[in-house]
Amino acid sequence: MTLASPLRKLVVGRPLPEHAQAWIAAQAPGIEIAELRDDYSILADADVLWPGLETPDGDRLLALAPRLRWLQAFGAGVDRWLTPSFIDSDIVLTNASGIHGIQIAEHTLSLLLAFARGLPTLIRGQNEVLHHPPLRQFELAGQTLLIVGFGRIAEALAPRAAALGLKVIGARRRIGGPLPEGLDRLVVLDALPDALAAADHVVSILPLTPQTQGFFDATRFAQIKHGAHFYNVGRGASVDHAALAGALASGKLAGAGLDVTEPEPLPADHPLRRLPNVLLTAHTAGASPHYQERALAIALENLSRFQSGRPLVNVVDKRTGY
Structure with missing residues (x-):
């Protein structure tokens, strides 16, 4: 220039x-x-x-x-x-x-850990008398994390997730060059159905473009492994929220952690607000001092x-x- x-x-x-x-x-x-x-x-x-x-x-x-x-x-x-x-x-x-890598990676991991340790159930029940409320807990170590939209935030998330014992798969439009740190493998978006079927956790960090509008729709949620968790820390409009609510209500997905939605905030009567297996974090993942x-x-x-x-x-x- x-x-x-x-x-x-x-x-x-x-x-x-x-x-x-x-x-x-x-x-x-x-x-x-x-x-x-x-x-x-x-x-x-x-x-x-x-x-x-x-x-x-x-x-x-x-x-x-x-x-x-x-x-x-x-x-x-x-x-x-x-x-x-x-x-x-x-x-x-x-x-x-x-500039978002550190804080959004940490925020995403906090969502994974919250579901792993049953924090949504525990927080809702902290004012109840039950000492051991019924909840589902699991370990992240040994599970598979798929990151869709492998850019600079994903580059910060992958090694942190791997350090917790997760097997990490990345997906983006084009691949080439050395494998980024923390990744077990990197796949193109055309290979996404197989990767979705293998993942226990799917994180979307997609940018918003005409190609990613409503990217996670009913078809893609049907391809995700039964009982997996879904997270969106990218752009809200990349997800069909009616399809997501249906996958959660049916038990296809075990839970969802959403930092971004479309619209923001979701209406008070939106189905995602009524589901106990949803965490909404009000577009705060990028916040940092x-x-x-x-x-x-x-x-x-x-x-x-x-x-x-x-x-x-x-x-x-x-x-x-x-």
């Missing part, structure tokens, strides 16, 4: 700490930093946008920010911007992929690279969505 002109305006979705402002002033002298609040008109002459949680979709952003050259997302998901016009634009899109510093470090590194015309890190292929 080469710069046609120097950066003049950076719009941020949340206040920047003083050390970051000083760093930017040194790296990009003369650049204006403006905070995006309720007035989107400040986007009119923005070269760079580091958005917060609430930002316009791709089409509206193109209309509001005709000079925009680079958008740095502070999360991994970017589907809200990927309208056809935005995909075809020259705007470079980067994300914060890689280190989140903002890690995301900001990527943004600052990319600003330096953008200024000097070097390749950016975490560039999103706008056509694939990741």
Whole structure:
């Protein structure tokens, strides 16, 4: 990438700490930093946008920010911007992929361990007199974990799961190169039916793309090993929740741990809220006291690279969505 002109305006979705402002002033002298609040008109002459949680979709952003050259997302998901016009634009899109590995891996393992030790039953029964409530407990050691969507979060999860004695299988669109740490084997998504049939635990960490919308549907739940547990720490819309509720109610699945759903939150009367073998964790898996510093470090590194015309890190292929 080469710069046609120097950066003049950076719009941020949340206040920047003083050390970051000083760093930017040194790296990009003369650049204006403006905070995006309720007035989107400040986007009119923005070269760079580091958005917060609430930002316009791709089409509206193109209309509001005709000079925009680079958008740095502070999360991994970017589907809200990927309208056809935005995909075809020259705007470079980067994300914060890689900063979620530790916390989402730990969160996922907490869900597996909760089911293994019967914590949903124990927590519901802690105010009852029963000293030994009826519950089903099992050991993770020796069981099989299938991770569908083997990216950077999965790379953090696999060795941690293997350390607990789980046999770990990864699944993604393409395979090649050395086997990632912690994996017993890696398979392509076309081989998913056999892998689903072998897994005691299935974790979805799929990104949201047109190909993954409703990916886990009634057909795929039917392919999962009877009595397995299902977990979603990726994107809510990758799962058909009616099909999931049916698989849980029928006993096909022994339980589900869902950090993400569609919609969020689920309606109060949704069937998944009434099932005792479901854990809902309200999209908290990515939370960490280190989140903002890690995301900001990527943004600052990319600003330096953008200024000097070097390749950016975490560039999103706008056509694939990741």
